[in-house]
Amino acid sequence: MISEGIKVSVETTYQPDFSNPLQSEFVFSYHITIENHNAFPVKLHRRHWYIFDSDATFREVEGEGVVGVQPTILPGKSYEYTSSCNLNSEIGKMNGHYEMENLFNKKFFFVDIPAFEMIVPFKGN
DSSP: OEETTEEEEEEEEEOGGGOBGGGTBEEEEEEEEEEEOSSSOEEEEEEEEEEEETTSOEEEEEEESBTTBOOEEOTTOEEEEEEEEEESSSEEEEEEEEEEEETTTOOEEEEEEEEEEEEOOOOOO
8 A cells, every 4th residue: 555655564463472362362473564656755753553353452652763763764765664563362453553754844743554464373273
């Protein structure tokens, strides 16, 4: 998905070594690639997540930057990072937005983060 000239791609992975299904704790990592398709550099200032769990719980997480940094992404370049999310059930989804700044004109704008699912893989016999 491209929003405001920024493409956001997400890949998720279930983390069984950090999960405890008997305690309803399911941990997923997600790897995000942010590509700048604009003719100007951008700076990522903030993130805002909406997290939906299949046990009917919902939460929001927001804060400065991503994984402790506020990266600048030059035109035609990308930035990648990996983070994690814990759920109370085997299925959930996330979406949200980044607040970014056009470093040429100093204007702020929002970039959509497409919804992505987190699903515990089924085990075969």
